[in-house]
Amino acid sequence: MTTQARHVRTLTLILVGVIPLSVAPLSLRNAADRAGVLMGTAVRPAQLSEVTYATSLSRDFNMVEPEDAMKWWVVRRNQDRFDFGPGDEVVRFAHAHGMKVRGHCLLWARDNPEWLAQGHFTPAQLSRLLYDHIAHVMRHYAGQVFAWDVVNEALDENGGVRDSIWYNRPGIGFAGKGRRYVEQAFRWAREADPQALLFYNEAEGEELNRKSDAIYDLVRDFKRRGVPIDGVGLQLHISKLDLDVAGLEANIARLAALGVQVHITELDVSLPLNPEGDLVSKDDLTRQARIYRSVVRACLETSGCTAIQTWGFTDKYSWIGSSSHGFRGMALPLDRAYRPKPAHGTILEELTAGRNHKR
Ligand code: XIL
Numbered sequence: 494m495t496t497q498a499r500h501v502r503t504l505t506l507i508l509v510g511v512i513p514l515s516v517a518p519l520s521l522r523n524a525a526d527r528a529g530v531l532m533g534t535a536v537r538p539a540q541l542s543e544v545t546y547a548t549s550l551s552r553d554f555n556m557v558e559p560e561d562a563m564k565w566w567v568v569r570r571n572q573d574r575f576d577f578g579p580g581d582e583v584v585r586f587a588h589a590h591g592m593k594v595r596g597h598c599l600l601w602a603r604d605n606p607e608w609l610a611q612g613h614f615t616p617a618q619l620s621r622l623l624y625d626h627i628a629h630v631m632r633h634y635a636g637q638v639f640a641w642d643v644v645n646e647a648l649d650e651n652g653g654v655r656d657s658i659w660y661n662r663p664g665i666g667f668a669g670k671g672r673r674y675v676e677q678a679f680r681w682a683r684e685a686d687p688q689a690l691l692f693y694n695e696a697e698g699e700e701l702n703r704k705s706d707a708i709y710d711l712v713r714d715f716k717r718r719g720v721p722i723d724g725v726g727l728q729l730h731i732s733k734l735d736l737d738v739a740g741l742e743a744n745i746a747r748l749a750a751l752g753v754q755v756h757i758t759e760l761d762v763s764l765p766l767n768p769e770g771d772l773v774s775k776d777d778l779t780r781q782a783r784i785y786r787s788v789v790r791a792c793l794e795t796s797g798c799t800a801i802q803t804w805g806f807t808d809k810y811s812w813i814g815s816s817s818h819g820f821r822g823m824a825l826p827l828d829r830a831y832r833p834k835p836a837h838g839t840i841l842e843e844l845t846a847g848r849n850h851k852r
Contacts, residue, residue, distance in 0.1 A: 521553040521826075521837070524844035525801075528793060531593060532844065533802035535560035535759065537810060538582040545831050549806065551590040558595040558758070558802060559583045560812070564604045568630060572608050577633055584637050595756070595802070596638035598645040598694060599627050600678050602657035610658060619658065620665040624681055631685035640690035642726055642758070643682045644675050648695060652707030672711055676720050683721035694726030694758055700740035709744075712751050726758035729788060730804065732821060734762070734780045738787045742795055749797020756800040757792055760785075761824035762836070763813045772823060782835035785826065789840050793847035807831050 525532035533556030540546045550557070561567055562579035570576055587594045600623065614622065631641065649655045659665055660674050667673035675693070682691050693712070698705040708725060715722045725748050727741075745755045762781045765773040772778070792798035805811045807827040814822050826837040 519841060519845060521841055521844060522551075522555050524841055525555055528844050528847045530793060530798075530844070530847070531556045531756075531800035531802070533558055533593070533595060533800055534806045535597075535802070535804045536583055536586075537805075538562050538579045538586075540810060541582060541586050546807070546810075547586070549827060549831050550586075551592070553806065554592060556593040556595060556800060556802065557583055557587050558597050560597075560805065561604070563596050563630070563634075564598060564601070565609060565626070566604050566606045569606055569609065569626065572606075572612075575629055575633070580634070584634065588637070594634075594638045595758070595800075596630075596634060596641040596689075597758075598642035599630065599682065600643065600659055601645040602655060602659070603646075605658065614663075616663050616666040616668070619663070623659065623665055623678065627678065627681045628685045631682060631689060635686045635688065638689060640692055640724065640756070641682060641686075642694035643691050644678050645694045646696055647672070647675050647693075648698070648704055648707050648711075650697065650702075650704055652703040652710075672714070675711070676715065679715070679721050690723040690754070691721055692724040692726045692756065692758075693722060694728065696728045696730060696759075699727045699729050699744060700737045701744055702740075705744050709747055709751070712748060712753055716751050716753070722753060724754035724756055726756045728759035728804075729757050729761075730759055731762045731784060731788075732817075734764075734777065734784060736784050736787060738791060741788070742791045745791060745795045745798050749795060753797070754800075755792075755795075755798045756802065757788060757798070758800075758802050759804040760788060760802060761804045761811065761813060763817065763821040763824040766820060766822050770819065770822070778823075778835050781823075782839040785836040786839035786843050789843040790847065793843060 521532050532554050534554050536557045537560055559580055562583055567579055568575055584594055647655055654660055654671050656662055661668035665674050679691055695708055698708045748755050762784045764777040767773050789801055792801050805825050808823050808825050809829040811824055813824045826834055826840060828834055
C-alpha cells in the first residue's frame with residue numbers, strides 16, 4: 494500500500510468512526526437512554542404500517558403504550574372471547590424495536606363495551622368478569638408488558654370515589670365501601686402477574702389539589718396495609734398554559750417518598766384553535782414548548798419519576814381534536830407532517846441536560 498493510500502485509509506477510518514456521532518441528530522430516545530429515563534408514547538396499531546409513523550416512533554421513543562388497544566372495548570368487543578390482535582401488534586412492534594410496553598388499562602368507568610355497560614349484571618357476576626379479565630389479559634401479556642395501569646381514574650375532583658360500573662353501578666360487591674374495589678383489583682393483578690409493576694393512573698391530580706391529596710392518601714394507605722401497588726401514573730393532559738410546576742414537583746416528590754414510582758403517562762399540551770383549525774396565537778407554540786420543558790425537567794429532577802410518556806407524538810393522530818370538538822389541538826411534539834415543533838426541541842434539551850440527574 495502506498496503512503497498516500499495508507500493516509501486515505503486512516504482518514505476514512507477516522508471519519509467513519511467520528512462522523513456518525515457528531516452529525517447524527519440526537520433523538521429523544523438516545524437522550525432518554527443516556528438520562529436513564531423511559532420516554533414513551535401512546536400508539537395506534539392501525540398506524541404502524543405508515544412508514545413515517547413507524548420510523549418517527551422508533552427513533553424518538555423507548556417505550557410504547559396502546560392508546561386504546563388493550564382497553565375493554567377492544568379486547569372484549571364480544572363477551573365470549575378475548576381479542577388480543579391489536580394489542581399484540583403493538584407488542585410485536587415494540588419487541589422488534591427494543592422498546593418497553595406499558596399496559597393500559599384493566600379497569601375504568603369508561604371505554605367499556607356496550608354488552609358490559611348495559612348488561613345489568615349482578616355484583617357477583619361483575620366480580621367474576623373483572624377477575625377473569627385481569628387474570629386472562631395479564632397472563633397473556635406476562636413478560637411483555639412490564640407495567641399496567643390497573644385502575645384508571647377512580648377518583649373525582651373532590652377526592653371522592655367516582656361512580657362506576659365497577660364501584661357502585663352496581664359494583665363488584667364493594668358499593669359504598671370507598672376504595673375497597675380498587676384494592677381488590679390490585680390484589681387480583683398481583684396474583685395474575687407477580688412480575689408486572691402495578692400503577693394507579695389518574696387525571697388532574699398532578700398539582701397539589703384535593704384529588705392529588707386523595708391519590709396520596711390511597712397510596713399511603715395501600716402501602717401501610719400491604720396492598721400491592723408500585724406506581725402512580727400522572728396523566729398530564731394540559732389545556733391551560735400555566736402549569737403549577739412547583740406543585741407538580743412537590744406532588745411527584747411526596748408520592749416517591751412513599752416508595753412508589755411515578756410515571757408521567759399521558760402528557761399533551763393542547764392549544765386553542767380558530768374555526769379554520771389554525772392556531773389562535775402562534776406564540777402558543779413557544780408557551781407549549783415551555784410547558785413540555787417544565788414537565789420533563791420536573792420528572793428528571795425528582796428521583797422516583799422514571800418515565801415520561803406523551804399521549805401520541807404527532808398532531809396527525811391525537812385524541813384532542815375529537816374530545817374538544819375541534820376547539821383545541823396541536824398538542825404533541827411533532828406536527829401533522831411529523832416535523833419537530835419547538836416542544837420537541839425543549840424535550841430534547843432537557844433530556845440531554847438531565848442525563849446526570851438519573852445516573
Ligand atoms: C382516549 C383515547 O386517546 C381515545 O382514542 C379514546 O377514544 C378515548 O380514550 N384518559 C385516559 C385515556 O386514561 O385512556 C384516554 O384515551 C384519554 C383520557
